[in-house]
Amino acid sequence: MDLGLKGRVALVTGGSKGIGRTAAGALAKEGVKLAICARGEAELTVAATELRAQGADVLAVTADVLRPEDIRRFVDSAATRFGRIDILLNNAVSSTQASFAALSDEEWKHHLDVKLMGYVRCAREVLPHMKKAGGGRIVNVAGMSARIVTEYRITNGAVNAAVTNFTKHLAEQVGKDGITVNTIHPGYTWTPRLEGLLKRWAELDKLTLAQVTELRLKEIPIGRFIQPEDLANLVLFLCSEAASAITGQAIAVDGGSGRAISY
Numbered sequence: 001m002d003l004g005l006k007g008r009v010a011l012v013t014g015g016s017k018g019i020g021r022t023a024a025g026a027l028a029k030e031g032v033k034l035a036i037c038a039r040g041e042a043e044l045t046v047a048a049t050e051l052r053a054q055g056a057d058v059l060a061v062t063a064d065v066l067r068p069e070d071i072r073r074f075v076d077s078a079a080t081r082f083g084r085i086d087i088l089l090n091n092a093v094s095s096t097q098a099s100f101a102a103l104s105d106e107e108w109k110h111h112l113d114v115k116l117m118g119y120v121r122c123a124r125e126v127l128p129h130m131k132k133a134g135g136g137r138i139v140n141v142a143g144m145s146a147r148i149v150t151e152y153r154i155t156n157g158a159v160n161a162a163v164t165n166f167t168k169h170l171a172e173q174v175g176k177d178g179i180t181v182n183t184i185h186p187g188y189t190w191t192p193r194l195e196g197l198l199k200r201w202a203e204l205d206k207l208t209l210a211q212v213t214e215l216r217l218k219e220i221p222i223g224r225f226i227q228p229e230d231l232a233n234l235v236l237f238l239c240s241e242a243a244s245a246i247t248g249q250a251i252a253v254d255g256g257s258g259r260a261i262s263y
Contacts, residue, residue: 010035011078016044017038019191033082045060065092088136095155095156115160182249189225
């Protein structure tokens with residue numbers, strides 16, 4: 001199936017590893033030109049080198065979404081290099097796993113600033129370019145904690161719910177410009193970040209890593225962790241011409257672990 005993505009230009013935040021890195025690779029295979037950013041220069045360089053070895057046209061920019069000037073530099077560099085911007089995958093995240101009582105104001109503010117405001121800043125910068133191009137796709141990654149309650153992810157829940165609400169509002173405002181905006185809710189996705197989270201949860205609950213891993217697996221009806229490729233497949237579809245009528249939606253890729261019925 002031709003997804004109609006060849007020649008498009010995609011920006012991916014948090015593009016050096018995990019979901020962002022895998023989605024970038026999937027987009028590149030469809031002929032999409034890439035601009036990826038991350039805070040860590042070494043990991044970003046490795047990701048860009050790997051993508052180029054696979055034939056991708058990649059611009060790598062070290063940037064922190066906490067800094068508006070970094071986001072502007074990232075977006076401007078991509079527009080200058082490629083002449084247009086068609087896709088934004090908002091994927092950067094940084095959070096503290098802790099109980100409510102253990103979280104400081106600074107930790108709350110940091111998570112809100114990185115994820116919600118980072119996504120807002122990126123969208124703000126790319127929208128003029130998308131309007132100029134006659135349309136575009138924005139995909140926001142916001143974890144399943146937007147829908148479920150978990151003991152150590154209270155900031156995740158509040159921030160991801162805010163991202164989902166932001167998605168719906170923005171979709172209504174830019175639909176007339178041919179721009180769709182959607183949210184993806186990843187379930188327990190096997191990435192280096194999840195490996196770190198499992199170790200943290202084991203520490204907090206005074207369990208072994210094997211015990212915590214088994215407990216998480218039991219929450220997933222399909223019996224396995226989500227793979228980054230599972231998310232990348234949905235990113236491809238939402239960015240394609242086939243999804244031109246899908247906007248303002250929050251779609252879970254969780255293997256059935258979210259028990260709530262959402263309409």
